[in-house]
Amino acid sequence: MTVDTKLPFDQEYVSNYSKELGEPDWLKEVRLNALRKAYDLPMPKPDKTKIDKWNFTQFEKHVVEGKPLNNLEELPEEVKTLIDLDEDHKNLYVQCDNTPAYVSLSDELEEQGVIFTDIHTAAREHGELLQKYFMKDGVKVDEHRLTALHAAYMNGGVFVYVPKNIEVKAPLQAVFVHENPDANLFNHVIVVADDNSSVTYVENYISTTKVEKAVFNLVTEVIAGTNAKVSYGAVDNLAENITTYVNRRGVAGRDARIEWALGLMNDGNTISENVTNLVGDGSFGDTKTVVVGCGKQTQNFTTKVVHFGKHSEGYILKHGVMKDHATSIFNGIGKIEHGASKSNAEQESRVLMLSDQARGDANPILLIDEDDVTAGHAASVGRVDPIQLYYLMSRGIPKIEAERLIIHGFLAPVVNNMPIEGVKKQLIEVIERKVR
Numbered sequence: 196m197t198v199d200t201k202l203p204f205d206q207e208y209v210s211n212y213s214k215e216l217g218e219p220d221w222l223k224e225v226r227l228n229a230l231r232k233a234y235d236l237p238m239p240k241p242d243k244t245k246i247d248k249w250n251f252t253q254f255e256k257h258v259v260e261g262k263p264l265n266n267l268e269e270l271p272e273e274v275k276t277l278i279d280l281d282e283d284h285k286n287l288y289v290q291c292d293n294t295p296a297y298v299s300l301s302d303e304l305e306e307q308g309v310i311f312t313d314i315h316t317a318a319r320e321h322g323e324l325l326q327k328y329f330m331k332d333g334v335k336v337d338e339h340r341l342t343a344l345h346a347a348y349m350n351g352g353v354f355v356y357v358p359k360n361i362e363v364k365a366p367l368q369a370v371f372v373h374e375n376p377d378a379n380l381f382n383h384v385i386v387v388a389d390d391n392s393s394v395t396y397v398e399n400y401i402s403t404t405k406v407e408k409a410v411f412n413l414v415t416e417v418i419a420g421t422n423a424k425v426s427y428g429a430v431d432n433l434a435e436n437i438t439t440y441v442n443r444r445g446v447a448g449r450d451a452r453i454e455w456a457l458g459l460m461n462d463g464n465t466i467s468e469n470v471t472n473l474v475g476d477g478s479f480g481d482t483k484t485v486v487v488g489c490g491k492q493t494q495n496f497t498t499k500v501v502h503f504g505k506h507s508e509g510y511i512l513k514h515g516v517m518k519d520h521a522t523s524i525f526n527g528i529g530k531i532e533h534g535a536s537k538s539n540a541e542q543e544s545r546v547l548m549l550s551d552q553a554r555g556d557a558n559p560i561l562l563i564d565e566d567d568v569t570a571g572h573a574a575s576v577g578r579v580d581p582i583q584l585y586y587l588m589s590r591g592i593p594k595i596e597a598e599r600l601i602i603h604g605f606l607a608p609v610v611n612n613m614p615i616e617g618v619k620k621q622l623i624e625v626i627e628r629k630v631r
Contacts, residue, residue: 243556290353334444476505478508502532
């Protein structure tokens with residue numbers, strides 16, 4: 196057995212953990228089968244990034260209990276800025292480390308049958324509904340070792356279900372607070388919009404502590420039924436020395452729309468996969484991503500839209516800024532399967548490097564197995580224009596401030612077009628912190 200396949204928690208532990216949570220038998224079996232498979236499954240192989248020496252599997256504590264909140268004023272100040280405290284918090288979930296600390300859903304949405312709760316409560320109270328969607332059509336348990344470990348060690352997350360013909364007008368927000376340096380997170384988020392329904396879901400990952408070593412394995416599954424719409428926003432802001440694997444995947448039915456607005460601002464090494472499968476005819480997928488890399492971190496971002504349905508449309512827009520010694524790979528993939536006629540796949544990736552030591556690589560890929568389609572891509576990688584910098588400095592603007600203005604201008608085409616206002620505001624604040 197290699198070092199990589201020495202796992203920290205065995206079958207007995209996982210079985211007892213599932214029992215303590217009161218999980219249904221089907222979920223316990225999913226966990227145990229996943230753990231068995233994890234020993235033999237290969238690691239994922241992100242393009243152009245070696246991860247064989249990254250730590251995705253070795254950690255000491257599986258569960259670190261946080262404290263339930265009596266009110267939101269108990270949250271740290273940096274967390275409170277993510278929540279509009281002037282609003283009536285009817286649609287909010289807060290998780291502190293591995294503990295559901297606060298959850299609220301408006302009476303109106305409850306009466307309409309909307310479910311918004313932590314993943315463990317969903318397993319106990321909505322087991323059959325959760326089973327229908329859990330790692331079935333989105334992310335599969337046996338894709339590779341990290342998805343199997345995720346299923347086995349899942350220790351947090353959220354379940355959202357919007358019934359048919361229900362429009363959720365106010366956003367649902369989930370805030371995942373990492374406050375204990377010993378905490379490791381295997382979060383699973385499921386957002387389901389049934390036929391002819393719509394929902395906006397926004398999540399924040401934030402570290403409020405420094406960390407020596409931690410493992411975060413995060414999986415999201417978004418399912419949009421016929422003529423449904425899901426707007427999914429996220430701002431990831433996790434600490435240095437956290438090794439993060441994040442997999443966000445969407446499945447769109449006939450005439451369905453999935454829109455992603457992602458701000459990927461972690462300070463540690465990160466592997467990110469964002470895949471949208473346009474299964475139904477007339478389905479639509481749009482991904483807007485902003486990245487800022489700093490320090491010595493290495494990151495790999497793969498964004499992929501796969502067209503199965505006829506007349507489907509997929510768009511990818513990514514802008515990244517690398518500073519210090521940061522290295523990032525941006526893979527954009529538009530794939531049109533045979534039979535997906537009249538489809539359109541478009542993508543654009545731009546990378547700006549702020550130092551001679553920073554590295555960025557944009558790889559646009561089009562895979563077309565159908566004739567009657569349209570597709571296009573654009574990519575650029577470059578450094579700060581010295582003429583722009585000189586012009587600003589000649590007007591009395593200090594170099595650091597001039598670089599900051601250039602960065603904001605470079606990211607603005609993506610940030611300004613984010614479909615969720617709350618995500619846009621938070622992104623601007625995080626970008627400001629990272630580019631100082």
